[in-house]
Amino acid sequence: AMVDNVNITVSELITVITGPDFPTGAFICGRAGIREAYETGRGSVLMRSRTHVEDIKGSANREAIIITEIPYQQNKATLVVKIAQLVKDKRIQGISEVRDESDRQGLRIVIELKKDEIADVILNQLFKMSPLQRSFGIIFLAIVNNKPEVLNIKQILEHFILHRKVIVYRRTAFELRKAEEKAHLLEGLKIAISNLDDVVELIRASKNPAEAKAELISRFDLSEIQAQSILDMRLQRLTGLERDKIIRDYEEIMAVIAKLREILGDEKLVMKIIRDEFVEIKETYGDERRTEIIDAVDEILPEDMITQEDMAVTVTHTGYIKRNPVSIYRSQRRGGKGVVGVKNIEEDFVSNLFVASTHDTFLFFTSLGKVFWRKVYQLPLAGRTARGKAIVNLLELSEGEKVAAILPVVDLGKEENNNTILMVTKLGRVKKTSLQEFVKPLKRGKKALTINEDDEIISAHIMKGDDTVFLLSKNGSSIHFHEDDVRCMGRTAAGVRGIRLKEGDEVVGSIVIDSDSSILTVTANGYGKRSPVGDYRIQRRGGLGIMAIKSSDRNGKVVGAMQVEDESEVMLIANSGKMIRMPMGNVRVIGRTTQGVGLIKLAENEQVVAMDIVAPDDDSEDENGEEVEQKADE
Template sequence: MRKSYLDYSMSVIIGRALPDARDGLKPVHRRILYAMHSEGLHHNKRYSKCAGVVGEVLKKYHPHGDSAVYDALVRLAQEWNLRYPLIDGQGNFGSVDGDPAAAYRYTESRLERLADFLLADIDKETVEWGPNFDDSTVEPLVLPTRFPNLLVNGSSGIAVGMATSIPPHNMGEVIDAAIHVIENPKCTLPELMRFVPGPDFPTAGIILGRDGIRKAYETGRGNITVRARASVEVHPKTERESIVVTEIPYQVNKAKLVEHIADLVREKKLEGISDLRDESSREGMRVVIEVKRDAVAQVVLNNLYAHTALQTGFGVTLLAIDGGQPRILNLKQLLERFVAHRRDVVTRRTRFELKQARAREHILLGLQIALDHIDEIIELIKKAENRDAARDGLMTRFGLSELQAKAILEMQLQRLTGLERQKILDELAEVQKLITRLKEILGSEKVLFEVIVGELREVKQLFSDERRTEIQSAQADLELEDLIAEEEMVVTVSHAGYVKRNPVSLYRAQRRGGRGKTGAVAREEDFLESLFVASTHSYLLVFSDKGKVYWLKVHAIPQAGRSARGKPIVNLVQLSPGEKVAAILPVRELPEPPASGDEALDQEAAEASQQAEKQAVAATGEFVFLATQRGLIKKTRLDAFSRPRTAGIIALGIEEGDALISARICGPGAHVLLSTAGGMAIRFDESDVRPMGRGAYGVKGISLEDGDQVVSGEVLAPVAEGEPAPTILTVTANGYGKRTELSEYRVQSRGGKGLITIKTTERNGPVVSAARVLDSEEVMLITNKGMLIRMPAKGISVIGRNTQGVRLITVESREEQVVGVARVAETSPEADQAGVAEPAEGAAPVESAPADEPGAEDTEEGNEE
């Protein structure tokens, strides 16, 4: 069994499953091509039944089943399997959908023109020959290919204990690399990769990254990520988006791919797809995936890449038979094996041609002697008794060889004419010139390689084409965020620490004074305390009232219905006992902190880091501004919070009895507005506060009256010329509020008492929040009973500071109070529909405060002291 299995293994490895490093062919492919060559089935001849080819191969060369031979023949003709097909098939040869070819009695074939260059000079003793399976004839052990077929068309096969997987490449690129190896034998891999940047698949597609290619070319093993080419098209009438796939990864079955996508949609593992159809035709591939109206096409495409064969890995193993043994070779070694093979073939061919030329020269020299002594030779032949006597006489009289004498005897009399005589002399001169050239080739390695390079360039000129597969720079693996649509979310946090998110689109705009819509159902002894709007891809810096900060992603917060309670935030961040969330700061990107000490970067890297930091600052601001209930303020660089631990890090020092109430992004030139529950506000320049470390306590921002406390800290960015002027929206606990021009809040020095921002009468109640808003924005208010209203900011009256304001939301009882206010960056279409208000569930809409209510038509009154 041991001996039998080893014999079988070697037979499979050497004689069946692995290609030869020289011509890139397995025995079955070599036998098919040679059999068609022997039958004369060249590209300029008629097609012949494949059944005849299969029969010829089985009869003389390949002692295996007819299906194995026919399958191999079919593959050589399939343009989606071979980058440069070697057989020209006529009839049904299958499809990229995995359809099988028709039976060989129906199909016809002949060699492609390229195959002639694979078999060129095979009859000139250029390769070794061996007996066939029954010793009835001989077959070539390798073909004298004129191009690096192993790299050009690739190969794949599974032997015993080993397998090969060589991707196809572009003809022009590989030939250029082979020429470079000839001209620069000591060239390096990076030099070769300038010519061969990577595989070039017949089905095109996109290769992501060069690391896998480089590793495969260096070591002979590597993995390449191949992605389909897909684009997003928008229907001109319906404006619906569709993903259109025009190229798929190599060796992916299109029909199975489409079926797999359909199964995933049916099983609800892929969402956002409304229709799927294959519109491929003779003109090209086209798979259309229609996207639902509320889905994001790029996110759907990312999910397709992650869960289907639209993105797949191609494992490269450059294993081939080299010198009778299987070896893993790198790119340069494969090219060197081909160059060495061509050198051997051209040398053998030149020797053969030299031998043939010398034999012809020998005959022509004899004919020349005959022409010079034609009368004497004719006389000698006339007097000879027979052919043998004439031959012997010529050899004796003129010193000719037997071949020369025989050629003279066989010469026709018409060759004695003047024209024919000259042809003989011209042919002799040409043959002698050829002999000189052939000797030159054999005598100089430089000339020999010039011949090889010339033939390579001829093949390149005839068959080279444009690269099909695009190679893109390395991309990071698909993260979880890539599979999640980026959209604005309303995030709500309850007093008991429950958090949830819902799309902004869930809440339609209403006019001020409306009853609102349920944002969450309040539980006994629990109420909603805050809300904010942020993208699903944003970072969340969760600040606790104890001055610690935690790191979270919006998409990590569970999405729930409007009436759902949500999830305890302690399950998302590791809050300490008794610690509550004070502020949640959405940040789109977090800049990396600069290196220091032993981690200092070199000059070039430092400049790149500074540039990246500037970009991050420009996008998100430079500092985090913090404010406490007792009026202490602090600003810290944003990059100080870029690497928080799971258990949180210190954001600022907190005194006993104090608590953090606000965290904002603060950039250069901004102003800070602190508002108190007692209706006071102070505005000062951010430069009045020096940057501090995370552990600092901060400095005084506003002087508070007894019993008063800071309720909001707002950062006011500079207003550029031409931009709309912002207003300050102040909202009180009883649902009243107003907008006031920003210019009415004069800039003061930090630490003062500030100015009156709104009257905190019994009707209004204490201030809940003061925020900067624009006319184009919308605002959301929420009560501790779970009612939420969304309204355009421009619908809220703009009146002076020392006034009471107007009703913004109707509260049903004294126990119900407004607890949160947030801005919505973009208005929805519903918000622009003037006069349309949506009632809360079971309630009628209230478009504005009744005229007889106090404060409905308030005007500015009183003084500012």
């Protein structure tokens, strides 16, 4: 292509010279590195081993990864040892055996997987941590005019073709010189044959070879080389056939000389010779390409190396979190008493239970307006009855900062996920932000809301577009509005007013209403009530709202509110550390305008300071199939 078109571009050359071809085969992933190397002289390509998956004969639900080609300059024995070490160190789990079955037929490394392991997940782990996938650096460094220089692909070909031109010119000049020397000798023999009788007579009359040589040069105007060639000629060449052959050889060599002189005088003929020689080399030594160039592979993310598995994630009231495979909570016959998901510990209980895939994301919103990300597989895996790990030890929180809300999100970052996040602050501000604003996590968290110095986030909710929001203040005011009243804002915006608060008042609870159940409000002195959601009419946001429950001397300040049903259980926590677990089926539903009823009896100077929903027990058996009854809180 370069010989035929000296003005060819690098982009056009890439279509002809598609990329490196390595003797070990394997794959080159993507063309960007090749293009960069061709254009600048420097680049790198990602090489990946050629693998396939086979079922293991005689073993149900077991597979083996077979490696048949490895990246160039990777040692097979070293590769096998490296994979075995990764398995030994438990950096890669799910592999039962690694062995080398290579023979004369070619390379074959077998990696047997454990039962039910997913081959693609193990492969991603191997690509990430072993030499099965490696980058290969490219640098087009050449000596140009006695100096090292980095060239692009076109410059390399230009210098190579120039080198080939020099070779062809020198070779042609050499062949011309040899042909002219041969023609010179044949010309002398031709003269001798044409004057055969005179030459024979002259030689016979000479006293010695030197005299004969001198006489030949003098009489026939020959050179010393020609004269010596005549004297050296064998007598058999004086026959008629030999004389005709000498004349024929002379004519042929003169034609060769004419052709060689034409080549030296015409660059196009030189380039044609170069091209023909390239074609000859290709036809003689060309073979099928070994290294296959495939489309670029996505970056191997941590979740690509984690098997997708449903996890039960539990969060306790005091801020401990853990995960366990859902599979350990095996289904049980109806009426079973379940298993202990977290052992009851004094002053703590499970407040949230989520079932999420290991690839799902948890968003942690803090009181100071920041958001942190953690994948489910990054959460601590703890024993079934353990509390887990304190959330504050998982996140880089500032002094005085605490987690205000935890939200599980499926498919975070996918465009079709058009849900929003609603954040609520203590001073009654609300802000709605698209989930797409939270797709790029930072280790140290990211600002989710700009808040005033004396304000803080108290809650956050995932909104689906048609929800309504209920806010409650510590003085008993409430407001119920549609989420459409809050426009979507940027991640760092300060939000808008959700409820107008009187001096000294603050929001203590927020609910996203998702059913026609009831709202439980609780006050510090142990009073509260369940009122139908319908009693709280929908208003415009930003107003004073309506009274949900009076914060009288009898009731005390409002502690919080929750949406509950008859099957719900709520834990009330007193300032003494006492916790009261209360089934909502025991609390009758009454109107919004009522004062409320006594929910619990408190000792002198004792007050309710917090409330939380108790996550339902899993209807399951323990690992031994034994039924275990959870200890009741007194």
